[in-house]
Amino acid sequence: MSKQTYRVCLCFKRRFRIKEAEVPSDVAELFASYSDNGSMSVDHLHRFLQEVQGEEKLTKEEAQALMVSFLSENKHHSVSQRRSLYLKEFFRFLLSGINAPLPLPPKVHQDMNCPLSHYFIYTGHNSYLTGNQISSDSSEEPIIEALKRGVRVIELDMWPNPSKDDVHIMHGGTLTSPVKLIKCLKAIREHAFAASDYPVIITLEDHLNQELQAVVAKMVHETFQDVLVCSSSDTFQDFPSPQSLKGRVVISTKPPKEYLEAKEGEDGSVRVYKSSEEVGWGKEISDLAVKLERDDGGECEDEQEDPGQAVQQSAHPEYKNLIAIRAEKMKGGIKAWLRVSSQKAHRVSLNEEKLENAVLTHGTEIVRFNQRNLMRVYPKAMRLDSSNYNPLIGWMHGVQMVAFNMQGHGRSLWLMQGMFRANGGCGYVKKPDFFLNNGPSGEVFDPNKRLPVKKTLKVKVYLGEGWNIDFHRTHFDFFSPPDFYVKIGIAGVPCDSTMKKTKTIEDNWTPVWNEDFDFPLTVPELALLRIEVHEFDISDKDDFGGQTCLPVWELKTGIRAVPLHDRKGDQYKSVRLLMKFEFV
Known part of the structure; x- marks a missing residue:
């Protein structure tokens, strides 16, 4: 009789008992101080909210409404007879959504009548991509998702459809699939103000001939009609305010001639790198202080012209009138394009690496430039996985449009979401006054200067x-x-x-x-x-x-x-x- 080997597998299931959270001693002590005989009345709650929770302006009627709302949501059927909380109910009240760490309901509370340059603006990069920057699909769905989250700046890269007299949105020089421009425009028109009434800015990257520009002009006008802000002038003395543009759509791009003079694509998308960012839940946020320790004296590189590109003689006039916020090509060295003109306000665009190099030697000049002009910063070419960079580098130099890939996740994107939870989640956060008010000798805010603790x-x-x-x-x-x-x-x-x-x-x-x-x-x-x-x-x-x-x-x-x-x-x-x- 042959010997045989048997394998025995034992399966078991272990149950874990979930304990109910215990009342912290601090909470129990507060309840004892703001209650009588184990019961917290509306008067007690009102006093607690004013004295402990810092709700000085809260009225007694509002405190009662909060109590009633909490008891009703937690299925306390005796709410019509009882206007008080016991200890465990008070504890659950503190743990409820009613007791939020930010103002509730969210409400716009900042002054919205200042020029656009006075605000941080929730800005997307390559807003049409569903995933990575090289091979993902282009679609209107990420645009809709971004608008629903409160993003106010949508980027579209326009390319000719070689088989038809039509325009595609896609990441040029990559394997990304295209989506029709009209689909993106209709998605913006339908969802632009789903999360906020404040203006949506569409930044266009234009790779079109004059005939297709005419097609785009007609398409944009028919889609947005009276919602569209058209420009009768090439320049602004100062930018309009978010309040004056409420419910409107604004187009921002470089003059078409400058696109054909510049490198193909702002972000050099044909280069291929592997990014190590966003592993797990995301690499730790980079430390700008480390970068500031090395002062290599280097200046931001100029945008180089591509001699192989033909220079377009003129833009279609209807298309040119679409451009309400003019973005200008950075000509000369950093000192040249940081000069603040008294005649006009405009927008410039540079990638994260150029910003990081520029702030090492010209940080305060960038702050001064951004008092009146708009600056857009976008991810460097190597972020093919749609990762992002540290947005604080831009914000602490007054950069309004810190453009992010919204398709993924990670710590940098969490910071972006955190910033724009402010001001009621409207997508515009007013820059602190120290960015806008210079010192007695004309000095501007220096983010790298060590200041006393406030x-x-x-x-x-x-x-x-x-x-x-x-x-x-x-x-x-x-x-x-x-x-x-x-x-x-x-x-x-x-x-x-x-x-x-x-x-x-x-x-x-x-x-x-x-x-x-x-x-x-x-x-x-x-x-x-x-x-x-x-x-x-x-x-x-x-x-x-x-x-x-x-x-x-x-x-x-x-x-x-x-x-x-x-x-x-x-x-x-x-x-x-x-x-x-x-x-x-």
Whole structure:
């Protein structure tokens, strides 16, 4: 009888009990101070919201409305008889969406009557691409998605359709498939003001002959009609305001002749590189301070002309009238194109590498240029995976249009989303006054100058919950509950930027940290609070557990429920942290 080997496989399933989050001692103490006999009345809640949460202007009627709304949403059927909260209800109130860290409902509160050059503007790059910069499809769908997220600047690259008298939108010199221009225009017309009433700017990269320019002019006029802003002049003395352009669509491009004189495509798209950015949830944000340590004295390279390109003699007049914001070619060295003209305001465009080189030696001149003119910065050619760069390099030099690839995810894009959560999410954030008001001797803001601390943001991370609802339970370790930790820090000017970390709480779906952090801020007007949750994995890279980025200058003080978002930026239904914010 032959010997045989048998393999026995044992399968088992382990159930994990999800504990309900416990009330932190700070919350229990506050409840005791603002309640009587274990019950918090409307008067008590009103006083708590004013004194602890910093809601000084909140009325008693508004406090009552908040209580009623909370009790109703949480299915308390006795709401008509009861106007009070017990301890656990008060705790759940603090963890609810009603108790947000930013103003709720979102509302535009900044002055929108200043020139466009006074605002940071939510700007997209190659807005029609569905994925990478080399081989993905072109489509109107990413444009629609961007507009729904509040993006205000859409970029379209126009190329002739060789088989028809038509215009394609595509990334020239690559394997990206085309989409018809008319599809993109109709998508913009239908969704332009889905998230914001403030103007949509379409930046065009033009590779067309005069006949096709006439086709484009007719197409644009018929699509947008009276929504379109047409220019009767080649120049602006000053740019119009977002308020004056509300509900309008604006075209911005270089004069067509200059496109044919310049390199083919602003971003040199035919070069092929492999980017290491965006591995996992994204490489850590680059540190500009390291770049500033090397002062190589180099200047920004000039745009070189391509002698192989034919120079177009003139643009079709109807097409020329489409251009409301004129973008000019950078001629001469950096000193030449940074000269501020008293006669006209215009837009220039350069890639991230040229900006990084330029700010090393001409940082304050760039700030001064951007007081009146518009600057657009776009990703360098090697970002074929549609990754992005550190937007703070542009913002802290007053750059209005920091153009981003919106197709992917990663820490740089999270910063972009965080910036434009400000001002009601309208896509326009007014630059801080120090960018616009020069000092007594005419000096402008220098982002690299070490300034005294203006204020300190004190943050306490209490606890988190909701992963068992929004995540499949096997997303983390299969054989044990997750081990969560929080990374928290500031993205801002170099001396404010930092990241810190909580301890890891092992085997718990509702981790409690109770840890305090202090962030001294020299320029709080440019500071973004970065929050990430990760799950520690001893044998592999740590798993992603959520993220958010919040504009510090709009943070509400007190104990707040901070909702987390996925890698792309969509908010989870249930995952949130309970945190406390205080400025001293």
